[in-house]
Amino acid sequence: MGQVMAKALIVGGGIAGDMLALLLERDGWLVTVAEIAPALRTGGQTVDLRGDSREVLDNAGLLGKALECLVPQRGAAWIDAKGRPLAKMPVEAFDGKGLVSKEELLRTDLARIIHEAAGPGVTHRFGETVEALEDQESGVLARFRSGDEEVFDLIVGADGAHSRVRALRFGPEERFRKPLGLAHAWFTLDEKPGTPSLDGWFLMHNAPGRRAVAARPGHAGQQEIGMTFGADTLPPRGDRDARFALLERTFVDVGWRTREFLDAAAVASDFSLDTLDQVTMPAWHDGRVVLVGDSAWCASPLSGLGTALALRGAEELASALRETGNRLPAALAAFESAMRPRVASAQQLPPGRVAAAAPKTKWGIRVNAWVMRAVQSNLLRPLMKRAFAATEHGRESASAM
Numbered sequence: 001m002g003q004v005m006a007k008a009l010i011v012g013g014g015i016a017g018d019m020l021a022l023l024l025e026r027d028g029w030l031v032t033v034a035e036i037a038p039a040l041r042t043g044g045q046t047v048d049l050r051g052d053s054r055e056v057l058d059n060a061g062l063l064g065k066a067l068e069c070l071v072p073q074r075g076a077a078w079i080d081a082k083g084r085p086l087a088k089m090p091v092e093a094f095d096g097k098g099l100v101s102k103e104e105l106l107r108t109d110l111a112r113i114i115h116e117a118a119g120p121g122v123t124h125r126f127g128e129t130v131e132a133l134e135d136q137e138s139g140v141l142a143r144f145r146s147g148d149e150e151v152f153d154l155i156v157g158a159d160g161a162h163s164r165v166r167a168l169r170f171g172p173e174e175r176f177r178k179p180l181g182l183a184h185a186w187f188t189l190d191e192k193p194g195t196p197s198l199d200g201w202f203l204m205h206n207a208p209g210r211r212a213v214a215a216r217p218g219h220a221g222q223q224e225i226g227m228t229f230g231a232d233t234l235p236p237r238g239d240r241d242a243r244f245a246l247l248e249r250t251f252v253d254v255g256w257r258t259r260e261f262l263d264a265a266a267v268a269s270d271f272s273l274d275t276l277d278q279v280t281m282p283a284w285h286d287g288r289v290v291l292v293g294d295s296a297w298c299a300s301p302l303s304g305l306g307t308a309l310a311l312r313g314a315e316e317l318a319s320a321l322r323e324t325g326n327r328l329p330a331a332l333a334a335f336e337s338a339m340r341p342r343v344a345s346a347q348q349l350p351p352g353r354v355a356a357a358a359p360k361t362k363w364g365i366r367v368n369a370w371v372m373r374a375v376q377s378n379l380l381r382p383l384m385k386r387a388f389a390a391t392e393h394g395r396e397s398a399s400a401m
């Protein structure tokens with residue numbers, strides 16, 4: 001190795017993959033992005049533009065565009081089964097450094113902004129993925145699902161928490177997956193006449209038995225829905241009926257707008273359901289293959305830092321390659337050293353974080369609401385301000401589940 005490289009294959013055209021494609025292209029690489037979905041994947045809740053996300057987008061010249069897409073938000077509120085508020089945290093709390101910020105945009109818009117910034121040196125192959133990776137003298141031969149084959153100087157797995165590149169090169173998912181004991185469904189609800197307005201508020205309702213439902217503002221005429229519940233495993237991804245049956249069984253007796261959400265889930269085009277896991281690996285690179293984003297280090301939506309880490313990881317990988325003159329493995333080792341401390345800190349969820357996302361008992365739900373009120377009291381506010389500032393690498397608001 002050590003020669004100047006020219007061709008990179010990035011598997012996964014999500015946040016990390018498309019950001020890396022853009023940055024490598026600017027450094028003179030020819031980049032192929034193989035994305036398994038038939039088109040750019042939209043969907044997802046909001047991404048907070050504080051900390052790392054803001055800085056990386058700014059460095060890439062994309063912050064202005066991101067700021068044009070902000071979702072108007074007034075704050076987060078915890079409500080009871082009848083929709084009455086138990087606690088509220090407005091966006092102004094903690095000098096704007098609280099749970100929900102004024103500067104958040106939908107993941108859909110962020111993905112589109114990054115995707116559209118790519119130049120002619122980036123080729124997207126949608127509906128495509130890799131079936132095999134084979135080391136050769138001159139690079140790595142990628143065998144694609146379509147039957148095509150091509151040799152690349154660098155292969156990047158940016159294909160999310162269930163990464164195929166990771167499975168092909170580093171081993172089966174079970175070896176690296178640490179389930180947090182919760183599952184989460186998210187999807188977009190199209191408002192109809194009579195749909196209750198959120199009025200800019202992110203509303204959350206907890207029910208005993210580790211169940212939580214939430215609605216937050218989305219694009220005009222839409223609401224972004226989240227449903228969280230206790231589970232380590234789920235029916236297979238292809239078994240749509242079993243997955244919806246599980247959701248129905250789990251949430252059937254939950255109050256507030258839950259019936260409406262269950263009906264909307266069944267028809268949502270962007271419906272997603274997954275367990276909340278962390279991914280921990282002893283190494284993120286092997287030869288000419290490297291992982292970035294959730295495939296390498298998923299910190300889980302509960303960290304609120306998945307997108308910030310994906311953006312920062314793409315930037316660190318591109319700059320390590322640039323600074324070493326594309327020398328492997330020095331570049332990949334430098335990338336790992338830069339990212340390890342950030343990832344370790346993001347994966348360290350605060351004590352009680354998982355339990356607070358979906359409390360088990362009525363008592364736990366009451367305590368949760370009390371804590372949310374108490375932290376905003378004159379006594380505790382200065383302490384919390386410091387805590388929020390210390391963790392401010394840039395969150396995404398799924399963190400507030």
Ligand SMILES: Cc1cc2nc3c(=O)[nH]c(=O)nc-3n(C[C@H](O)[C@H](O)[C@H](O)COP(=O)(O)OP(=O)(O)OC[C@H]3O[C@@H](n4cnc5c(N)ncnc54)[C@H](O)[C@@H]3O)c2cc1C
Pocket residue numbers: 011012013014015016017034035036037041042043044045046107128129130158159160161162163164165186272292293294295300301302306307310396398399
């Ligand atoms: C549609 C969507 C909605 C999301 N919504 C939320 C949310 O609301 N809250 C939250 O906390 N996190 C959400 N996430 C996860 C969040 O985007 C990531 O945690 C974070 O941005 C890290 O980015 P990533 O690029 O590593 O992974 P991702 O953004 O997940 O991107 C991975 C990409 O790889 C593609 N891919 C997967 N497998 C293959 C394969 N075998 N071959 C080729 N391509 C493949 C996927 O289609 C996807 O485009 C969502 C992810 C997606 C894809």
